[in-house]
Amino acid sequence: MSSGTNTRLDHLVVAAHTLEQGLSYVKKQLGVTLPYGGEHPKMGTHNHLARIGNDIFLEIIAINPAVGHLERPRWFNLDDRRMQQSLKECPRLISWVVNTGDLGSLLEGAHCSFGTPEPISRGELSWHFALPADGRILGGGFLPYLIQWHVDSHPAGRMAEVGLRLKSLTLYHNNPMWLLGMLTSIGADRLVEVKGASGAEPQSIRAVFDTPLGEVELSSL
Template sequence: MVMELDHLVVGAATLDEGIAWCERVLGVTPAPGGRHALMGTHNRLLNISAPAYPRTYLEIIAIDPEAPGPQGRARWFDLDQPALQAALRERGPGLIHWVSRVASLDASLAQWQGEGIDGGEPVAASRGSLSWRIALRPDGRRLRREGLPLLIEWGAAHPSDTLPACGVQLLSFEARDGLSARLATPGGELRLELLA
């Protein structure tokens, strides 16, 4: 299975807090994202593509207070878990997971299943001109203990194709012993570590 880093996920108690965090910590304002009706969340995006990490972005995500929750499943990235909600409220926004793109979501999930890993089931989603298939577990659990990402298969368009350059680039990424990423920002280098 060939996986490429697609995006880093920064969770926030509210989207406004996530935007303020991005402006304060990274020195830039994230671009508009949108609403995920499927999960009752909304986001903002930041292009962090670099030569070593093409078509890569940072997603700031929060529960959308104006949207109904998902039906029959928990929200992705453990956003419904009380421990993560408490961490986001008390410590502020932070890196909570990563997403990897694959050419065939079905084949990738089958390979993981053969290795005893429940990566979830393929679910179709869309927002505006973007469409994708994503692997979701009904419990919404991140595979962080296994050091594994959430898997995504994009349609024809990718968010980074239209996101403007912002002066932030991903320099390095590691997911072996916890999740960490090193970014070049307008103010210097910054290291993000897994929040919870």
């Protein structure tokens, strides 16, 4: 893994009301089926995963209905009633994640709060994930979550190849200079393209993929 605070794009997150709904959405939009990943007991969620580039993957995540009450809010704002109402209508791209070899140093240099590092595990995988106490999406999804893997090689290398490749990730934001400043403070400004939002290009996160169906865009809208 990378050392120091070297920041890399780690994965993109598509949230769904249920995993089955999320799988159907991705199959329709991208023409592929993502294999099952596993469960996150601490967060009460489960996921499907596939590789979309060198050490980058796509995640479909949803609340695990087999898990009861949690002592803390789930990540990605999944406990929020309005979020779940929106996801019932349609799954969507809601956030992105970057990784680093030194999460503590990255958080110390950040120009805003990205949360507190917490240990998380899924099967044989373990990592630290910076989480806000209320489980909110950072900056409405425009700021990434931060992760530090505790593995010898990135887990994407062991994920299935389903014919997807990420071509670009673009953030259309109402205050692009503010967003660039926050991203620069964690070394993530070079990982995405930031543009100003407008009437023709409303505020949104947009990822473009090469897929079996051709070039396809997923959006947070």
